[in-house]
Amino acid sequence: MTTTAFLEKVYAGFLGMNIGIRLGAPVEPTLWTSERIERFYGDIHSYVKDFKNFAADDDVNGPVYFLRALNDGALGRSLTPSDVAQAWLNYSREEVGMFWWGGYGVSTEHTAFLNLLHGMEAPASGSIQTNGKTLSEQIGAQIFIDTWGFIFPGDPKRASEYARIAASVSHDGEGLQGAAFIAGCIAQAFICDDIQDIVGVGLSLLDGDSTYAKVVRSVRDFYAQNPDDWRTCLCYLQQEWGYDRYPGVCHIIPNAGVCIMALLYGKSFARGVEIATMAGWDTDCNAGNVGSILGVAGGLPMLPDHYRNPIGDVIVLSGISGYLNILDVPTYVKQLCKLSFQVRNLEIPQDLDIQEGVIDFDFSLPGSTHGFRLSETHGFVLRNEGDALALLYDRKVRPQLTRLFYKPFYRRFDFDDERYMPVFSPTIYAGQTVSMSLRFEKFSGESITLSPYVRNTSTQEVIMFDSFVVWDEEHRDVTFTIDKGHPKLSGAMIDEVGLLFEANSPSKNRDFGVVFLERFAVSGKPDYTIDLAQQQKEFASITPFSHNHGSWDLVKNENGTTQMEVMALDHGEACTGNYFAKDVRVEGSATVHRGSSALISVRVQGARRGYYAGFHKGQLGIFKHENGLFFPLVSKSFACELELTYSLTFEAKGTKLHVSVGGGQTLSVEDSSFTHGMVGYAVYEGGRVGFGSLSVKEMEEQT
Structure with a gap:
């Protein structure tokens, strides 16, 4: 298989997974029986609900974030359950987003997370011995597993092995069978588009006497005798393999039956995800798994435009990093393919x-x-026209316009609901340089005006940079730097970056042509300030931060200055910025109202890793959080006064860490554990602290 073919199949599979999730999500609750779905939506052939932007879903959170175990140190050696367990703990905000936090002993994932958090090792955290058979055999084992299939093209055995390891963090028994089956089918679909063969290979990876193997064989046999009507098969599943026979909130076995039915009767991508949705039970999970398999098998040509286009090449997640939560699909599938080459010890193209x-x-x-x-x-x-994004403007006259833009930041008003509580940090900042390569084709008209621009998310004001008129030219490279000091941008985040198109011609000679965007790139180091007076509380977080623990709000102090205040029992964290920021200087302030912990942070890589500086338990210090342990790298006694505002500056440059307080007290230390990460604020004991606006300047890395 060529690199191009592999890349396009991963692209199709990942899009297919998300199409299935989006199709099935509106009818996921168990109140939506198959009878009700048929009554109100009939024979489904399109999305049943429109979304401004589809909010986060656990069925994509898990496949993306838990695979980061590979990025975090599991490359070049055998994967272990502990590797994936650390990804669970590091990228999840406790009881917010990621997956269903239904309670200990109720939600399999919540139970496994708490087991891990309290020191239990994986795979004991998800074992039948620990959690019982019912909880360990719910559906989550196979819904978080698709990406393990994507990275082992044509190698279902190895895909199933890795999937079992990953799923064992939270599941056991039939759950692990399901993980092996789905990942193995996805891997096989890279080299075979025959559904019977794909299902057969998946079956060969199962323990022969497992219930999962029995339901696969049962549905396959029923299909052989009744190949024309999937609803007849659904009745069979409901009678012989239904929820009444398999306890828990969402057992894997009935839903496995639906997946096999949708694959065999659907044959094509569209019909497969539609059947998985119309069948009821766990509709988004089943349609997502089916979409992955059939997406890879059929490739991009099999994804209908009316399903693909609304995805828009963007997936929203709800992990701990607001930066990682904005996922550009084409870029991500290239990263998946790169991981695949790395984990298979192959040279990276x-x-x-x-x-x-x-x-x-x-x-x-x-x-x-x-x-x-x-x-x-x-x-x-x-x-898309093959080598560029084409904007066709059809007989426009002065002053008709449109904006062509990329969204580097999302707000609550961009969504219809709050599914899984996504939070965001921008992917583009002031201080950076935007470059665009443009090509033009004119059919009629006199000229058009194009204005590179960004939009202030607080005021919704469009800020233009160096407009230009296009007459008859064929190419132009456009570059502009987003000025931190721009009076209409200072302290605000950016939620659009692109081109403002304006027609210039009169009605007797209308503008008709194409603007081609051949390349869009962002370079340079961010240099920006988060002015808290311009922020809002959305998705239970303060923009543009992601919070883990503590109660956070925007308040005005006695001087009228807006602060971000946290009240915590033992820990509260606010993270923001580029997840991959390396050398960086952050400047902020803290006013301690109660307690003795007030910290500013750099290179925070999630809930389990990062550097912190400031006050903690009578010390001024630079601290390190690593896998649940919080300890000083260097510290000295310091009596932090209550109700006094302290300025804090924390700099990371190479292995050197330096903190200064109010320009007076300073500390320095060297440590090489973390090379990149987010910035923000935190408290690591109970208390109430008001934090000030935050300035962030990324620096060129030392050589």
Whole structure:
């Protein structure tokens, strides 16, 4: 298989998974029986609900975030359950987002997380001995597993082995059978598009006497005798393999039956995810797994536009990093393919050797848009034309316009609901330089005006940079730097970056043509301030922060200055910024009202790793959090006065860490554990602290 073919199949599989999730999610609750779905939606052939943007879902959170165990140290050696367990603990905000926090002993994932948090090792954390058979055999084992199949193309045995290891953090028994089956089917789909063969290979990976193997064989046998009507098969499943026979909130076995039924009767991608949705039970999980398998098997041509286009090449997540929560699909699938080459000890092709945290879009994948969209679509069309994103403007006159833009930041008003409580930190900041390569084709008209711009998310004001008129030229490279000191931008976040298109011609000679965006890239180091007076509380967090523990709110102090206040019993954290920021200086302030912990942070990689500086338990110090242990790297006695505002500056440069308080007290130390991460504030004991606006300047790395 060529690199291009592999990349496009991963792209199709990942899109297919998310199409299935989006299709099934509106009818996921158990109150939506198959009878009710048929009554109100009939024979489904399209999405049953429109979304401004589809909010986060656990069925994509898990596959993306838990695979990061590989990024975090599991490459170059055998994967262990402990590796994946650390990803669970590190990327989840406790009881917010990621997966269903239904309670200990009720939600399998919540139970496993708390087991891990209280010191239990994986796989004991998910074992039948620990949690009982019912809890350990719920559906989560197979819904978080798709990406393990994507990285082992044509190697179902190894895909199933890794899937079992990953799933063992939270599941056991039939759950592990399901993980092996789904991942193995996905891996086999890279080299075979025959559904019977794919299911057969998946079955060969199972323990022969397992209930999962029995339901696979049972549905396959029923299909052989009744190949024409999937609803007859559904009745059979409901009678012989239904929820009444398998206890718990969402058992894996009935849903396994639905997946096999949807694969065999669906045959094509669209019909497969539609059947998985119409069947009821865990509709988004089943349609997601089926979408992965059939997406890989059929490839991009099998994904209908009416299902693919609303995805828009952007997936929203709800992990602990607001930066990672904005996922550009074409970039991510390239990263998946790179991981695949790494984990298989193969040489990485040059076009896949990309770095995380870099925005460089070339629109080379078929149909890719990298999340670009239009503010006005009447008379404007946006489509991929193979080597560029094409904006067709159809007979426009002065002053008709549209904005062509990428969204580096999302707000609550961008969504219809609050599924899984996503939070965001921008992917583009002041101080950075935006580059665009443009090409033009004119059919009629006199000229058009294009204005590079960004949008202030607080005021919704469009801020333009160096507009230019296009007459008859064919190419132009556009570059502009986002000025931190711009009076209409200072202290605010950016939620659009792109081009403002304006028609210039009169009605007798209308503008008709195409603007091609061949490349969009962002370079340079962010240099920005988060002015808390311009922020809002959304998704139970303060923009643009992600919070883990503690109660956070925006308050004004006695001087009228807006602070971000935390009240915590033992820990409260606020993270923001580029997850891959390396050398960085952050400046902020803290006013301690109660307690003795007030910290500013750099290189925070999640809930389990990072550097902190400031006050803690009578000490001024630089502290390190590593896998649940919080300890000083260097410290000295310091009596932090209550109700006094202290300025804090924390700098990380190479292995050197330096903190200063109010320009007076300073401390320095060296440590090489963490090379990158987010910035923010934290308290590591009970108390109440008001934190001030935060300035962040990333620096060129030392050589």
